[in-house]
Amino acid sequence: MKKEPYKTEKDFLKAYDANAFDRPNVSVDTVIFTVSGGVLKTLIMKRENHPAQGQWSLVGGFIDVHNDQELLDTAKRKLKEKTGVKTPYLEQFCSFGSKSRDPRGWSVTTVYFALIPSEGVELEAGQGATDIKWSAVTDGKVKEKLAFDHAHILEECTERLKSKVLYTSLPVHLMPEEFTLAELQNVYEIIMGAAMDHKSFRRRILRADILEETGKMKDTGRRPAMLYRRNGNENTHFFVRNIESAQMK
Amino acid sequence: MKKEPYKTEKDFLKAYDANAFDRPNVSVDTVIFTVSGGVLKTLIMKRENHPAQGQWSLVGGFIDVHNDQELLDTAKRKLKEKTGVKTPYLEQFCSFGSKSRDPRGWSVTTVYFALIPSEGVELEAGQGATDIKWSAVTDGKVKEKLAFDHAHILEECTERLKSKVLYTSLPVHLMPEEFTLAELQNVYEIIMGAAMDHKSFRRRILRADILEETGKMKDTGRRPAMLYRRNGNENTHFFVRNIESAQMK
DNA sequence: TCTATAAATGGCACTGTGCCATTATATATT
DNA sequence: AATATATAATGGCACAGTGCCATTTATAGA
Secondary structure: OOOOOOOOHHHHHHHOOHHHOOOOEEEEEEEEEEEEOOEEEEEEEEEOOOOOOOOEEEEEEEOOOOOOOEHHHHHHHHHHHHHOOOOOEEEEEEEEEEOOOOOOOOEEEEEEEEEOOOOOOOOOOOOOEEEEEEEEOEOOEOOOOEOOOHHHHHHHHHHHHHHHHOOEOHHHHHOOOOEEHHHHHHHHHHHHOOOOOHHHHHHHHHHOOOEEEEEEEEOOOOOOEEEEEEOOOOOOEOOOOOOOOOOOO | OOOOOOOOHHHHHHHOOHHHOOOOEEEEEEEEEEEEOOEEEEEEEEEOOOOOOOOEEEEEEEOOOOOOOEHHHHHHHHHHHHHOOOOOEEEEEEEEEEOOOOOOOOEEEEEEEEEOOOOOOOOOOOOOEEEEEEEEOEOOEOOOOEOOOHHHHHHHHHHHHHHHHOOEOHHHHHOOOOEEHHHHHHHHHHHHOOOOOHHHHHHHHHHOOOEEEEEEEEOOOOOOEEEEEEOOOOOOEOOOOOOOOOOOO
16 A cells, blocks of 8 residues: 555545455544533544544544554553543443444444543644644534544443443542542533532542542632542442432432 | 464464554454353353364454444354344443454454343354353353453453342343243342342332233242233333442342 | 242331531621 | 621431341142
């Protein structure tokens, strides 16, 4: 296959001989979430090359069969390359594979989802991208048209995030080092798109034993609030009586 | 690559030029569960070809890039080919990909897990297998040595099954057309490896509204028990107060 | 008729939750 | 200095689902 640039996607696909392989293409995509400015956002990049050249897409790429040891390495590598974040919350979400999702032919992508605090992130377009940015996610969608089936992937991934937030402490990974319970509750509410009861939220999150007091207070102009940090008990899923009505006002 | 049979796996691998491709191999594996004889079992097949020729493995194979439209098609096709079952409960579990899990080089497998009733299954070794059978799963393991990383996959998949059983109605897919609540509870207990309280089980499963009375009774020698069937409300997850202590005696 | 066994129900204390009111602690205003 | 205002944090209680154990119901067999 030639390595020169192609004027159109059609030219590119003509030169790309899918039949040279009888095995699907494999890639890793990462849905990177953060919350900032009171809004859930996801990281998207502008594709440098064909196919879907110039379109926005999720952060992803091909497995480096020489350097990546496992799938998670590919996801970590991509995330670090684009954001500089070395220790994100990273969880395998789902794999999508079909004949039609990529114009080059049968392809499979394993999608990870990541949660990172908005602070201290240094975006860099890097390899394969001409631009990169946060885009607000409303109702599982971003306003930009996404390449391939990435809009579908984002939608399902956001759905998963929303459902897990109901009974897990995942949102702590979206917080900075130190935060108040009100700030944490606010992030929960932003993701769920619904208000929660103060008292019940405090009871559940404190009972889950994933936070510890810093001893410091945050003065916000009114009565100061206790600052908390994660205490290292990461894997706590805390459950509610009825997932349907849980905490919804 | 030659198509003749190879005497040893070494011979096979020598002829197999991994560097001919810069993309990983992709396959689909299926962990097929059933409960019979009071035991959780999974379907394993004896591999006909290299690599791992003659070893037992999970049911799986390569994507047929010409006929399969999506990943789920591959899983369905394999399951039907081996068991004849057309409408299993089938759910994507997880993908495993690494440089080392297959001696041929970088490979990714997307694993599905299936639940089927033990009755009416016609096992057939079929393509790529010289034998096929049910094997008891105890503590996430079968007594046969499994090829590749399949023992690891089985272990994680069994773990997932066990955890989901606590708060879902998944085991109904392991039951025959008609069954009593005691039989269903028994299947729950087999999977979880722990006894449950009669009354609480009845309350929860009936409240979940996934079963309907058939009107018929099953006479078991003692007081006859009501026979139930699924009513079509498949997707009901019913939650418990405390996932840790849930129903454990 | 009595006994054994399994199916199914009754009853109640316990616990987490939703809900709303109240108290505590800061700043801004007069 | 006293008051108003806003947010943080707690108190209190009814309600619902659960765990637990006792009781009742229905059948076969002795």
